[in-house]
Amino acid sequence: MxxxxxxxxxxxxxxxPVFVAERRGDGxxxxxxxxxxxxxSAHIDEANLVDGACCTVDL
Ligand SMILES: [Zn+2]
Known part of the structure; x- marks a missing residue:
C-alpha cells in the first residue's frame, strides 16, 4: 500500500501523518x-470539500 x-x-x-476515512455503509x-x-487543509480547500457541507454550528 x-x-x-x-x-x-x-x-x-x-x-x-493524518488519515481520513469516510463512512461507507457499515464500514x-x-x-x-x-x-x-x-x-x-490545502486538499480540502482545493477540492472544495466543505462546499454545501455543514452541520448545525452557528458561526
Ligand atoms: Zn503532503
Missing part, C-alpha cells in the same frame, strides 16, 4: 492520507 500524501505526493511517514473506507493538517 502506498504512503504517498493525497495532496502533495510526499511519503507521509516522513512527516506527522469505513480510506479517503486520503496527508503529511499533516496543513496538507489536509
Amino acid at each position: 502506498t504512503a504517498d500524501c493525497t495532496y502533495c505526493g510526499s511519503d507521509v511517514n516522513d512527516h506527522d 469505513r473506507e480510506s479517503a486520503g492520507r496527508f503529511c499533516n493538517y496543513a496538507c489536509l
Whole structure:
C-alpha cells in the first residue's frame, strides 16, 4: 500500500501523518492520507470539500 500524501505526493511517514476515512455503509473506507493538517487543509480547500457541507454550528 502506498504512503504517498493525497495532496502533495510526499511519503507521509516522513512527516506527522493524518488519515481520513469516510463512512461507507457499515464500514469505513480510506479517503486520503496527508503529511499533516496543513496538507489536509490545502486538499480540502482545493477540492472544495466543505462546499454545501455543514452541520448545525452557528458561526
Ligand atoms: Zn503532503
